[in-house]
Amino acid sequence: MELVDRYVHEVGQHLPSRLRADVEAELRSLLTESLEERARAAGRPVDAQLAADVVREFGVPRDVASRYAPDPQYLIGPRLYPAYRMAVKIMIPVLAGAVLVLMVIGQFQHQGEPPSMAPFIRATESFLSSVLFNLGVMTFIFALVERAMQRREAAGTAWDPSALPPVNDPDRVSYFGRIFALYVIAALALVFNFFPGWVSVVIFHNTDTQVFPLLEPGFGRYLPLLNAWWALAFALNLAVLRHGRWRRTTRWADFGLEVGWAVILLLIVVGPPVFRYDWLTKVIVQWFLVFAAIKACVMLYRLLVRRTFEPWHAAAAK
Amino acid sequence: MVMGGTQLSLRDNLSLELRRGALVLAVLTELRHEEYGYSLKKLLADKGLEIDEGTLYPLLRRLEAQRLLKSDWRVEDGRPRRYYKVSAQGEKLARELAAEWQKLAGVIGALIK
Numbered sequence: 001m002e003l004v005d006r007y008v009h010e011v012g013q014h015l016p017s018r019l020r021a022d023v024e025a026e027l028r029s030l031l032t033e034s035l036e037e038r039a040r041a042a043g044r045p046v047d048a049q050l051a052a053d054v055v056r057e058f059g060v061p062r063d064v065a066s067r068y069a070p071d072p073q074y075l076i077g078p079r080l081y082p083a084y085r086m087a088v089k090i091m092i093p094v095l096a097g098a099v100l101v102l103m104v105i106g107q108f109q110h111q112g113e114p115p116s117m118a119p120f121i122r123a124t125e126s127f128l129s130s131v132l133f134n135l136g137v138m139t140f141i142f143a144l145v146e147r148a149m150q151r152r153e154a155a156g157t158a159w160d161p162s163a164l165p166p167v168n169d170p171d172r173v174s175y176f177g178r179i180f181a182l183y184v185i186a187a188l189a190l191v192f193n194f195f196p197g198w199v200s201v202v203i204f205h206n207t208d209t210q211v212f213p214l215l216e217p218g219f220g221r222y223l224p225l226l227n228a229w230w231a232l233a234f235a236l237n238l239a240v241l242r243h244g245r246w247r248r249t250t251r252w253a254d255f256g257l258e259v260g261w262a263v264i265l266l267l268i269v270v271g272p273p274v275f276r277y278d279w280l281t282k283v284i285v286q287w288f289l290v291f292a293a294i295k296a297c298v299m300l301y302r303l304l305v306r307r308t309f310e311p312w313h314a315a316a317a318k
Numbered sequence: 319m320v321m322g323g324t325q326l327s328l329r330d331n332l333s334l335e336l337r338r339g340a341l342v343l344a345v346l347t348e349l350r351h352e353e354y355g356y357s358l359k360k361l362l363a364d365k366g367l368e369i370d371e372g373t374l375y376p377l378l379r380r381l382e383a384q385r386l387l388k389s390d391w392r393v394e395d396g397r398p399r400r401y402y403k404v405s406a407q408g409e410k411l412a413r414e415l416a417a418e419w420q421k422l423a424g425v426i427g428a429l430i431k
Contacts, residue, residue, distance in 0.1 A: 025391075059372035063372070
């Protein structure tokens with residue numbers, strides 16, 4: 001009987017806590033009865049061998065628990081896992097490259113110092129903490145989307161074959177692109193609001209690590225504006241994911257956000273210094289501004305001239 | 319030997335798949351009378367339908383969560399037991415499934431003759 005208790009406990013460990021006590025009680029009762037019945041049939045008292053036979057037939061505790069659990073027991077399912085893996089594969093080399101560049105700059109700045117492992121160790125620490133932070137944000141975003149998709153499927157909306165998109169659908173949503181955008185927005189919002197000190201140039205050299213924060217106190221005045229923009233961009237990406245394809249409304253909202261982004265960049269360019277290396281960062285921001293302006297013009301051209309964003313089947317029926 | 323093992327495993331899998339849908343109908347039909355997990359297993363086995371316990375008991379919970387069964391705990395012979403019975407919704411579904419089954423059995427029977 002001790003084996004039955006251990007088995008029931010083990011199954012319970014793989015169950016959600018709200019189900020655990022009830023399933024454990026039922027399982028214990030059923031297994032005990034099964035065991036006693038088997039002992040009667042065999043004409044011998046209950047023993048460890050019989051108990052082992054009964055629980056072996058019942059199955060591996062983790063498998064049994066998974067049959068009882070109503071919700072999927074994973075954060076990111078097979079549908080989103082390839083995109084998640086690709087996102088991680090992009091994120092890790094980008095971070096490694098950034099840390100490597102900073103390490104090389106540190107070595108050039110301190111030429112002539114005796115060779116040491118210290119910069120390498122500090123750079124590795126920095127790389128690992130960045131990976132952990134980004135992995136956490138990325139996993140959270142993918143899990144959020146996974147849960148939202150499960151809820152939408154559970155709602156069981158009827159499928160309409162006439163709504164199947166054409167083979168070359170310009171409004172098809174790239175799930176990877178949208179989820180990656182959600183991750184970038186969440187990571188930026190977290191860093192600028194809660195860890196502004198991380199927005200720094202870090203030089204690793206033999207004796208210590210030099211940190212040059214990039215943000216000036218004046219940056220704070222743009223934070224509410226940036227937060228509003230991030231919140232709207234996050235909501236738009238979620239809406240696009242929910243619809244499964246671009247619509248006229250979401251395309252216009254996307255255009256509006258691009259214009260808003262250009263305005264924020266313009267305010268930063270013409271406003272007082274907000275970055276430590278004002279001349280250099282403003283040149284970079286100006287480039288971003290030019291890019292955002294061109295992109296907004298292209299988006300407007302597509303919205304006004306190129307074609308309709310009505311659902312294609314409705315347009316075809318006209 | 320490997321070939322034989324693979325074929326056996328394939329046959330088992332296909333057989334399991336074939337039985338899976340029928341299990342719900344069997345359980346809903348047998349639970350017109352109140353039973354607890356172990357007694358239901360024996361009842362079905364006596365009628366020729368052997369069901370693995372690790373499959374049957376979670377199935378009962380799932381059907382209950384889908385409101386096709388209702389259950390309550392009772393102590394009998396000094397042992398707490400959870401008794402299941404089909405709900406009105408489950409009974410209606412069982413009738414529909416039974417009609418579907420009859421139709422399917424007729425068609426498949428004619429096909430394999």
